[in-house]
Amino acid sequence: MGRRATTASGRRPGRPRWMVVGVGVLAGLLSLVAVGLLASARAQQTVVPLVADLSKHLVAITTGFTGTDVLLFGATDGPGDVVLVVRGPMTRKVVRRKELWGIIWANRDSVTYDNVPAFYQVFANRALDDIAQTSVLSRHQIGTEHLAFTLMSQSVTDSFVPGFRAALVRLKQKQHHYGIRTMPVTMLANRLFRAELHFPANVPTGLYSVEVYLFRDGDVVSAEITPLVISKTGFGADLFDFAHQRSVLYGLAAIAIAIVTGWAAAAVFRRV
């Protein structure tokens, strides 16, 4: 680093004379450091304008799981806006609407959507509207209003569909699976960025993707996708697998446990 700074200073005589004169000794030293940083960054990342990584790539859901935070950090090759999108595995959801039948509220119409991310949260260093135009955000499905759900089937006329779509997003937000607002990305010296990704206790399991976009002048100049696995581990995972793969045995075991517990309780209480 120090050596690079020296080489940078070697170039200084080539600059206009008024500039060299105008800069004081202390300020000159500071600028040397800055130029040195730039040079070193350029030397290492000439091909990658954006790098990012997560503090962990596997979120293990254990018996004591109450939600977790994952740190996303990275660097860019210069000023720009950073937008993160955390997307859970795709699912198929049915939205039903209740209607008044006489005096009773009952489900009537329904719309089925496919390609519904089980989890969705956007992070940005400033308001999305300031970063890019709607068309750009829409192309990359940034923001809940731009999620491209696929309409599978519907029992209503087309005019009702927007209400169902809004309800889907709203209900997912209520479950804390979709972010209600854009969460912050902290920028350091226009170069480094970090964001705290929070996953609630009821987080859906599966393969997540964390997309990092670098915006300049309202357009995506670089993007990176980092995978994130959220899965059950330990006792909980074993139990889940047991319940799904050997369900007959699991059912019998559940009954046996219940009978033994009931019996044990009765025996204990007789002595008391």
Next chain:
Amino acid sequence: MQIYLPIAEMSVNALLIFGLGGAVGVLSGVFGVGGGFLMTPLLMFMGVPPAVAVGTGANQIIASSVSGVIAHTRRGNVDFRMGGMLLVGGLIGSTAGVWLFAVLQDLGHIDLTISLSYVVFLGVVGGLMLIESLQTIVRSQRKGSKHRSNAGRHMWIHGLPFKMRFRKSKLYISALLPLAVGVFVGVLTAIMGVGGGFVMVPAMIYLLGMPTQVVVGTSLFQIIFVTANTTFLQATINQTVDVVLAMLLLLGAVVGAQFGARVGAGLKSEQLRVLLAALVIAVCLKLAYDLVATPDDVFTLVLEAG
């Protein structure tokens, strides 16, 4: 203290679940009802998916019923012969009920059907029981000596064939009666996802004319098998039995059921019936209100199965 439920895929407060199990266990011991009609809605209210609430509730009820039956057997309050007849009917009924459930699901109104059956049955059963037991209490207070019992009355049901003697219940009636009650309750069990005790107990008292003290133990005896069947079906078909949740509920419930059986033994049967009727009517009114009241959100979201 938070604990993660592997099948329900959510995190809950362990102490809250323990308390819920205990409260339902007391009811189970006092009244001989499994408590499923309270447990299932309460679990759903806490955010447990309905299918998991039904499957796990059934699993938990097995334990509190076993505990309760043992406590009642010691007091000689279980008519195994009657319980056996009810059970045979129950198994036939629940098989038919599973089929009916599938038909209703195809028609798309299973949720409404479940809620409506709760309201209708809880309302009718609770109302009749409340009126009858209050009348009994008033009558016994006015003229302590003149107490009318169902046992000696002659009705059309006594003309039915295949008569059997149920010594514990002090009855000599047709075997078809408990069988029919069993079938009917079995159908409800499959549709409503409960043990069926809240329908079974009044049916045994008013239809069969069994003494209240024997009714409770016998009902619990039959519920063990019905809920075991439900647990098995839910575990194998839907994988919705959460043993971690069930164990937490169990720990509370088995303790509660023991206390409940003692409390129940100290109460007069009329008082027991008034209390059960009040409870049943309260749940009925709550469910009826939910059906009629404007919902907070007219939209609901479900994961499409398959």
